[in-house]
Amino acid sequence: MNAAVLTIGDELLQGFTVDTNSSWLGTILLTYNIRITKKITVGDKLNDIISETQNILDDKYDFLFVTGGLGPTHDDITKEAFRQLLDDEIIFDENYYLQLKQHFEKRSIKMPESNRSQAMLLKTADVIPNDNGTALGMHLLIKGTHTFIMPGVPGEMRSMVNKYIIPNYIKKTPVENFITIKTAGIMESHLAEKVNGLMEKYSHSFRFAFLPHYSGVSFRINKLDENENLLNVKDEFFKAMLPYAYGINDNTLEEILGLKLIEYKFTIATAESCTGGLIGKRLTDSAGSSEYFLGSVTAYSNQLKTSLLNVPNDIIQKFRAVSEEVALEMAKGVRAKTGADIGISTTGISGPSGGTKTKPVGLVYIGVVTPEKSMVKKYNFNYGRNIHREMTTTAALNITRLAINQA
Amino acid sequence: MNAAVLTIGDELLQGFTVDTNSSWLGTILLTYNIRITKKITVGDKLNDIISETQNILDDKYDFLFVTGGLGPTHDDITKEAFRQLLDDEIIFDENYYLQLKQHFEKRSIKMPESNRSQAMLLKTADVIPNDNGTALGMHLLIKGTHTFIMPGVPGEMRSMVNKYIIPNYIKKTPVENFITIKTAGIMESHLAEKVNGLMEKYSHSFRFAFLPHYSGVSFRINKLDENENLLNVKDEFFKAMLPYAYGINDNTLEEILGLKLIEYKFTIATAESCTGGLIGKRLTDSAGSSEYFLGSVTAYSNQLKTSLLNVPNDIIQKFRAVSEEVALEMAKGVRAKTGADIGISTTGISGPSGGTKTKPVGLVYIGVVTPEKSMVKKYNFNYGRNIHREMTTTAALNITRLAINQA
Numbered sequence: 171m172n173a174a175v176l177t178i179g180d181e182l183l184q185g186f187t188v189d190t191n192s193s194w195l196g197t198i199l200l201t202y203n204i205r206i207t208k209k210i211t212v213g214d215k216l217n218d219i220i221s222e223t224q225n226i227l228d229d230k231y232d233f234l235f236v237t238g239g240l241g242p243t244h245d246d247i248t249k250e251a252f253r254q255l256l257d258d259e260i261i262f263d264e265n266y267y268l269q270l271k272q273h274f275e276k277r278s279i280k281m282p283e284s285n286r287s288q289a290m291l292l293k294t295a296d297v298i299p300n301d302n303g304t305a306l307g308m309h310l311l312i313k314g315t316h317t318f319i320m321p322g323v324p325g326e327m328r329s330m331v332n333k334y335i336i337p338n339y340i341k342k343t344p345v346e347n348f349i350t351i352k353t354a355g356i357m358e359s360h361l362a363e364k365v366n367g368l369m370e371k372y373s374h375s376f377r378f379a380f381l382p383h384y385s386g387v388s389f390r391i392n393k394l395d396e397n398e399n400l401l402n403v404k405d406e407f408f409k410a411m412l413p414y415a416y417g418i419n420d421n422t423l424e425e426i427l428g429l430k431l432i433e434y435k436f437t438i439a440t441a442e443s444c445t446g447g448l449i450g451k452r453l454t455d456s457a458g459s460s461e462y463f464l465g466s467v468t469a470y471s472n473q474l475k476t477s478l479l480n481v482p483n484d485i486i487q488k489f490r491a492v493s494e495e496v497a498l499e500m501a502k503g504v505r506a507k508t509g510a511d512i513g514i515s516t517t518g519i520s521g522p523s524g525g526t527k528t529k530p531v532g533l534v535y536i537g538v539v540t541p542e543k544s545m546v547k548k549y550n551f552n553y554g555r556n557i558h559r560e561m562t563t564t565a566a567l568n569i570t571r572l573a574i575n576q577a
Numbered sequence: 578m579n580a581a582v583l584t585i586g587d588e589l590l591q592g593f594t595v596d597t598n599s600s601w602l603g604t605i606l607l608t609y610n611i612r613i614t615k616k617i618t619v620g621d622k623l624n625d626i627i628s629e630t631q632n633i634l635d636d637k638y639d640f641l642f643v644t645g646g647l648g649p650t651h652d653d654i655t656k657e658a659f660r661q662l663l664d665d666e667i668i669f670d671e672n673y674y675l676q677l678k679q680h681f682e683k684r685s686i687k688m689p690e691s692n693r694s695q696a697m698l699l700k701t702a703d704v705i706p707n708d709n710g711t712a713l714g715m716h717l718l719i720k721g722t723h724t725f726i727m728p729g730v731p732g733e734m735r736s737m738v739n740k741y742i743i744p745n746y747i748k749k750t751p752v753e754n755f756i757t758i759k760t761a762g763i764m765e766s767h768l769a770e771k772v773n774g775l776m777e778k779y780s781h782s783f784r785f786a787f788l789p790h791y792s793g794v795s796f797r798i799n800k801l802d803e804n805e806n807l808l809n810v811k812d813e814f815f816k817a818m819l820p821y822a823y824g825i826n827d828n829t830l831e832e833i834l835g836l837k838l839i840e841y842k843f844t845i846a847t848a849e850s851c852t853g854g855l856i857g858k859r860l861t862d863s864a865g866s867s868e869y870f871l872g873s874v875t876a877y878s879n880q881l882k883t884s885l886l887n888v889p890n891d892i893i894q895k896f897r898a899v900s901e902e903v904a905l906e907m908a909k910g911v912r913a914k915t916g917a918d919i920g921i922s923t924t925g926i927s928g929p930s931g932g933t934k935t936k937p938v939g940l941v942y943i944g945v946v947t948p949e950k951s952m953v954k955k956y957n958f959n960y961g962r963n964i965h966r967e968m969t970t971t972a973a974l975n976i977t978r979l980a981i982n983q984a
Contacts, residue, residue: 180786181786181788181797182600182603182616183603183612183613183614183615183616184602184603184604184607184613184755184776185599185601185603185604185605185607186603186604186757186795186797187600187788187790188595188596188599188600189596189600190595192592192618193589193592193593193594193595193596195592196589196590196591196592196593196974197591198592200591200592205591206590206591207590207625208590208618208625208629209589209590209616209617209618210615210617210618210621211599211612211616211617212614212615212662214786218614218615241787241789242673242765242766244770245692247748260704266795279768280822282766282767282769282770284766284769285766302960314864315774323789325960325961325964328730348591351895358649359649359689359691359822360689360694362649362691363689367648367766379587379588379621381588381593381594382592382648382650384870388593389905390588391592426932427894435974440854442854445858445860445873446854446857446858446860446861446870446873447847447849447853447854447856447857447861447873448854448858449854449860450853450875451852451853451855451966453853454642454853454854454875454877455853455962455963456961457927457928457929457930458930459853459877460877460878462879463853464877464878464881465874465875465876465877465878465881465885466853466854466873466874466875467872467873467874467875467885468854468857468861468872468873468874469865469872470861470866470870470871470872471867471871471872473916474871474872474915477914477915478872478874478885478915485710488629505693507884507885508884508885509880520841520864521864521945522697523865526973553732554732555864556862557732557861573787
């Protein structure tokens with residue numbers, strides 16, 4: 171089955187908002203074997219919404235997901251567009267209006283009068299409840315195309331799809347035709363060389379794709395033949411990609427590292443400089459991280475490297491803050507201060523300024539100290555400040571993962 | 578002038594990659610008065626690429642920006658699609674191939690043979706250099722539409738646009754028809770009530786839009802009449818939105834707070850629990866933050882709240898970790914430990930578990946201690962773990978900004 175997505179809003183075209191809804195829809199629909207084959211974005215213009223919707227309906231998609239343009243402000247015109255397109259009526263839902271009013275009263279907030287528009291609905295539509303906001307969703311079956319009109323706020327849209335649209339209109343059991351292997355610490359073309367033979371071997375009934383990101387390369391396997399065993403083939407590729415492969419699908423490096431830490435009963439703490447707390451932040455993205463994450467210290471100034479992390483001042487003076495020696499002392503220091511089994515440290519120059527000839531922008535030292543060993547790795551990630559911090563964090567998590575693997 | 582964007586890649590349709598390229602293009606092109614009025618995404622399918630490109634060319638856009646499908650792997654077929662569409666030829670650029678080889682040799686990496694495809698180019702295209710990667714861009718003037726074919730890697734695409742496409746093909750001086758006011762700490766409908774009168778007053782020659790995010794509501798002003806003064810009108814709205822309005826356009830809350838800190842010669846440090854280091858991370862997103870940011874301590878465990886932040890153990894026992902009292906002690910403690918002028922603290926329950934009847938998931942206390950005053954604010958952000966952490970961080974930065982404003 172196929173689907174089209176129509177996202178509506180000037181803010182999407184003009185770049186004030188990044189569209190994450192359609193990619194989320196792509197992932198979730200795939201698990202129900204519904205493939206999005208076209209995505210279109212138009213602005214808050216009645217005629218554009220109508221004509222693009224008409225084009226999609228003419229192409230006879232099984233599903234059309236429309237997001238955006240349902241808010242209470244004047245530029246939200248999705249309902250009016252569908253009213254004209256379908257020659258429908260817009261009705262006022264008194265009950266829902268009273269419900270909304272109560273919702274605001276409960277929070278002791280006076281409901282803005284503009285919210286009245288939230289109780290206006292297309293007459294021929296089924297209502298899709300919104301558990302996270304005020305704009306209702308709508309379902310219409312238009313010439314065989316199941317059309318869902320939803321708000322653009324990601325949390326509201328997602329819960330409508332999960333709680334109401336999938337159970338009521340899609341219903342089927344998820345099928346597994348796709349799997350993604352996540353890797354870190356290797357570039358796309360080198361990863362390709364490791365699996366070229368396997369890709370050829372399975373080319374008759376699988377499709378493959380490399381998805382490179384700054385945080386690592388993902389490798390997607392798509393089963394084309396129902397009789398093949400996706401998991402066995404995944405296992406073969408995974409083995410060929412070791413030790414770079416760390417997980418599949420939604421697995422994140424921090425989540426996999428967390429599981430390793432639980433398995434080995436290790437606690438962890440970070441001593442950060444250039445990453446400014448990002449490693450600690452990513453380690454605590456996972457619920458339950460309090461089981462292994464004790465804390466982190468970001469010591470930007472040399473003085474705090476000494477007072478909070480016990481880095482001897484003469485080592486800073488002799489080798490400077492961005493050095494192998496200071497990275498090692500920071501990792502040791504945070505272990506001592508927190509009592510953690512593993513200490514991770516970063517010290518580097520994220521830029522744009524601060525570089526010298528011998529220590530250029532992009533240089534970073536990452537230290538990892540475990541109960542068994544100490545190591546410091548040196549990298550040069552010269553792709554701008556933010557990417558430097560992201561890549562350093564990913565490398566630190568990956569080095570730690572590998573260090574525990576080999577423990 | 579108008580533009581269309583065609584992004585190519587199964588990974589975009591299936592949600593493995595979020596398209597940030599088209600929103601970036603939307604923002605930058607607007608400053609040159611080029612308005613994107615349509616965005617289309619198709620998969621790695623030759624026929625889909627050809628037919629959608631043909632549709633766009635038929636609609637006579639001034640510009641067409643194509644991204645993706647130029648990599649070295651087998652599913653990158655954008656060049657072949659354009660070859661067929663234009664009845665063009667693909668030629669091998671020997672010089673560029675040798676250049677690529679040298680690039681790899683310099684880094685002591687053997688060039689994967691798959692990179693040979695990167696030296697294949699459409700015969701009738703002008704080459705657009707790629708300063709950040711191996712895939713070259715191309716420009717074609719097709720029946721009056723300036724068509725740019727670029728790689729999908731954001732850093733590569735952006736530098737092509739900035740360094741080559743704008744100077745060579747767009748050239749004009751940027752015009753200012755748009756301005757965005759950024760606010761924090763107020764919901765969309767209440768912000769709307771504050772400026773409804775002004776919106777009416779200026780409705781004849783301006784267009785307005787509210788852009789709500791978890792991190793605050795942006796308000797965009799679009800000048801329609803050349804003779805109007807955008808900056809004066811912005812000033813009027815900005816005043817009406819105080820103290821919630823903090824900046825314009827690309828300004829971030831952390832950047833504005835940073836400027837305030839520099840102005841008042843204040844240093845700052847954070848003591849984080851539920852935010853896991855995110856406040857420190859955001860404060861150090863800005864280059865030059867070492868001027869005011871001293872460091873941060875994330876103390877997840879009660880023990881570390883005492884040993885790293887001097888929070889008296891009896892206060893933790895009496896009021897528990899998530900309490901007004903502990904938030905206050907944490908902020909005081911990090912000031913004392915680091916010598917910072919301002920201490921910010923967070924302690925809360927991001928969830929999904931850990932909540933109780935009296936302290937539910939979503940509850941958070943934010944402490945701010947400045948040389949003049951101490952305060953703790955209580956919030957309930959119950960929208961899931963990640964959003965809880967983002968909203969808490971935004972609130973903490975905003976409270977600190979307001980506290981300094983009133984100093």
